[in-house]
Amino acid sequence: MSTPDPLPEYLRQSPAVAERFAKLKQRPVVMEIDHLGRQFPGAQGPVTALRDISLKIHRRELVCVIGPSGCGKSTLIRIIAGLDEPTSGRMLVDGKETSGPSPERGMVFQGYTLFPWRTVKQNVMFGLQMAGRPSSEAEADARQWVDLVGLRNFADNYPHQLSGGMKQRVAIARALAPNPRVLLMDEPFGALDAQTRAQMQSHLLEIWRNVDVTILFITHDLDEAILLADRIIVLKANPGEIHEVIEVPVPRPRSLDQLQTPEFQATRRRLDELIHPKLHAPSEHLPITRLTQIGDDVE
Amino acid sequence: MSRPRWFAVRQELSPTRRRLLGGVAFLLPLLLWSIVSYVPFIWHPNIKVIEPGEVSWMRPGLQIPRADFAKEVATAQAAGVRPPTGERANPIYLPPPHAVGRALYTAFTTAPVLKGDLWLHESLAMSLKTIFWGFLISSAIGVPLGILCGAFVSASRLSEPFIDFVRYMPAPAFGALMVAVLGIHLEPKVAIIVIGTFFQQVLVVANTVRKVDGGLIEAAQTLGAKRRQLVLRVILPASLPDLYNDLRILLGWAWTYLIVAEVVGVSSGITFFINQQAKYRSFDNVYAAILIIGFIGLATDQILAFIGERLFVWKNPRPSRVRRLITSTVARFLPRAPVEEIAPSA
Structure with missing residues (x-):
């Protein structure tokens, strides 16, 4: 009882959680990022956006990437998706080096990017059609995915008729329909209001539980990362490097009720330290003087 | 509750007002044209000769600037001959609205002046x-x-x-x-x-x-x-x-x-x-x-x-009510994509 634990709280894992991680690590590696770097040309010489990022993600793992703004998390996911080229290092999916975008790495964008001229069902069919599947087959498949994200009654609606949360569910169904190995999500819930976001997070966990897919999720919302992730990759800015990798000690299945549990809180504190180290420094205050009458104070 | 203003920066107008202004857009120039054409003292810079009197070179229907006509009248009176009479008129290149309105129809029915020209x-x-x-x-x-x-x-x-x-x-x-x-x-x-x-x-x-x-x-x-x-x-x-x-x-x-x-x-x-x-x-x-x-x-x-x-x-996303009415009428004769209006909450 009184023996001091040498481990900080956020690293303490219950036996069940530890066992889960042990099992997870025995799964095959789906995606491997190997010494990845990205430089951009700048006015004063090249700017390093990402440096020496190495990461292995196991099958059906859910990994979140967080970091302060400008740490290159979006650059990282764009490189993984094949929408940007690394300047050094390489990327492997199932042991094979990747080049360019491919449906094996599906992507969900923050801005939905649904095709406005296609109905919900036709949006989901897009990837299947690109793969050359006959349209009757693609339609049947798409219908299943639309059902799976709970939009059966909206299959024939156009995107402009849907709410933000519904649009993002369509985007998820569309990315999952061609059976990707990895689902990349770039701050997908960032534009949603708090209530819808919470709903979408639990939807995503449900989908992930039922579909054979590995997820790499980018967010700047700490709670979101803890709620969703097996592992959280914390990046730091200038240059973008891996700061720390945290195995989230919160047991699964996850729900918003765990927000107040000690594991959750401990992890959150650690992430806070890593991401906002100088929150209470004097430089965080405005150089403002009193412009109100004495006695008219609000605090 | 105050009535919505006519001039509010980038505020939509009610459909009634929109239609009203759309009509006025056409009526205003027409009104201007009518005033210039039918109210004699606004412009009418010429005199159209009705009866040439004893001025040899004048013909009925000829248009002369008002000042010149007045001079001719004065000369005729001084010489003791019968002065010409006329009425104020706009130049021939500005016909009144009713003439143009009639022409919209008659232009189609009048045969071309030269044989072989097109109608x-x-x-x-x-x-x-x-x-x-x-x-x-x-x-x-x-x-x-x-x-x-x-x-x-x-x-x-x-x-x-x-x-x-x-x-x-x-x-x-x-x-x-x-x-x-x-x-x-x-x-x-x-x-x-x-x-x-x-x-x-x-x-x-x-x-x-x-x-x-x-x-x-x-x-x-x-x-x-x-x-x-x-x-x-x-x-x-x-x-x-x-x-x-x-x-x-x-x-x-x-x-x-x-x-x-x-x-x-x-x-x-x-x-x-x-x-x-x-x-x-x-x-x-x-x-x-x-x-x-x-x-x-x-x-x-x-x-x-x-x-x-x-x-x-x-x-x-939101066609206007008039358009929707026309659309739904026409839609009966066209293949229709299924569209329903949905509340954004779900």
């Missing part, structure tokens, strides 16, 4: 034919080329600098050349319209295509779309409604080239009619012909806008 409706048909072929040929090449330029930077770099160069050459400048190459009938006129429209068209279409949201293209790439599919299945459908609107605007452009095109070679079409009528000083017919061009333009544009709304349902 108004034949002239109009000729003009429409010129516009149709000119615009069709221009679009058949210009739209695909514009799409290529919008989609591929290399295509754009290859063609756009040269197009930019030619674009500044006035199309009528090619008139003589086109007559030499293509003869004097319909062909050079169509060619002028093509030259006037095509180069603008490529640039406008390319610009519209370039405005397609890059996110859509990236999303399509992560879904496995290759180059060809990106152009045909993403860029093309994404820019189609805007392209359609571009073509509407460019069609108006083609009309402005019609008048210069029609004086190339053998003068023809509505321009020939207008010039002939002006020569015979039937200005009421001239106005009627110009108005008819306006009506045709406005009508085609409105029809195209209406068809556009039917074609691109996905682009119009």
Whole structure:
């Protein structure tokens, strides 16, 4: 009882959680990022956006990437998706080096990017059609995915008729329909209001539980990362490097009720330290003087 | 609750007010024209001779500036001869609205002055034919080329600098050349319209295509779309409604080239009619012909806008009530895409 634990709280894992991680690590590696770097040309010489990022993600793992703004998390996911080229290092999916975008790495964008001229069902069919599947087959498949994200009654609606949360569910169904190995999500819930976001997070966990897919999720919302992730990759800015990798000690299945549990809180504190180290420094205050009458104070 | 204001910065007006103002937009110029035409003391700078009196050179119907007429009257009175009488009139080039209104009808029923000249409706048909072929040929090449330029930077770099160069050459400048190459009938006129429209068209279409949201293209790439599919299945459908609107605007452009095109070679079409009528000083017919061009333009544009709304349902979240009424009526005769209005909460 009184023996001091040498481990900080956020690293303490219950036996069940530890066992889960042990099992997870025995799964095959789906995606491997190997010494990845990205430089951009700048006015004063090249700017390093990402440096020496190495990461292995196991099958059906859910990994979140967080970091302060400008740490290159979006650059990282764009490189993984094949929408940007690394300047050094390489990327492997199932042991094979990747080049360019491919449906094996599906992507969900923050801005939905649904095709406005296609109905919900036709949006989901897009990837299947690109793969050359006959349209009757693609339609049947798409219908299943639309059902799976709970939009059966909206299959024939156009995107402009849907709410933000519904649009993002369509985007998820569309990315999952061609059976990707990895689902990349770039701050997908960032534009949603708090209530819808919470709903979408639990939807995503449900989908992930039922579909054979590995997820790499980018967010700047700490709670979101803890709620969703097996592992959280914390990046730091200038240059973008891996700061720390945290195995989230919160047991699964996850729900918003765990927000107040000690594991959750401990992890959150650690992430806070890593991401906002100088929150209470004097430089965080405005150089403002009193412009109100004495006695008219609000605090 | 105060009544909504007529002049509030960027505030929508009620449909009633919108329609009211739309009507006033046409009524106001008409009112102005009527005042100038029917109220004698506003302008009426001339005197139209009714009875020449004993002034030898005057004829009934002749128009003379008021000052000159007054001088003649004074001279006649001084000489003791019978002075001419007349009434104030506007110059012959400003016929009153009712005359033009009548001409809108009579212009179609009066036979051409010279045997072998065309009736108004034949002239109009000729003009429409010129516009149709000119615009069709221009679009058949210009739209695909514009799409290529919008989609591929290399295509754009290859063609756009040269197009930019030619674009500044006035199309009528090619008139003589086109007559030499293509003869004097319909062909050079169509060619002028093509030259006037095509180069603008490529640039406008390319610009519209370039405005397609890059996110859509990236999303399509992560879904496995290759180059060809990106152009045909993403860029093309994404820019189609805007392209359609571009073509509407460019069609108006083609009309402005019609008048210069029609004086190339053998003068023809509505321009020939207008010039002939002006020569015979039937200005009421001239106005009627110009108005008819306006009506045709406005009508085609409105029809195209209406068809556009039917074609691109996905682009119009909230059609106006009037439009929706018309749409639902027409929809009975057209294949219909299922659309329902949905509350944004779910």
